[in-house]
Amino acid sequence: MGASLGFASLAVTLATATAWVVGLRAARLSGRRGLAMLGFAVALGLGVVALLSSPGTLGGIAATFGTAAGAIFLGLQTLAGQVDATPAVAVGGPILDFTAPDDQGKPFDTASLRGKPYLLKFFRGHW
Secondary structure (H helix, E strand, O other), X not given: OHHHHHHHHHHHHXXXXXXXXXXXXXXXXXXXXXXXXXXXXXXXXXXXXXXXXXOHHHHHHHHHHHHHXXXXXXXXXXXXXXXXXXXXXOOOXXXXXXXXXXXXXXXXXXXXXXXXXXXXXXXXXXX
């Protein structure tokens, strides 16, 4: 029974982590953090129960991985202090007017784009 719970812990961990990464890549994590935390909490619980019930070598490895991944994810999410909030600006929605320097250092005002389609891209260099 312990080995089965260990492998179940590993399976829940992998499924939850996969869903998290897919959502992260699609920039669609808003509102899904609670579901991921629940998945990792289940994996953590299954792993602990498996480790307490003599899972054997392979089951113990799976349970240890599930327990560690669940604990690390839950700990990091708790320490992050992020809140689910509605973004001030949404894709396709109106943007706030602002003025910033362009690539040549001249002031650029977003009000000059009103009524025209445009793509506004921010680049943050790391050099």
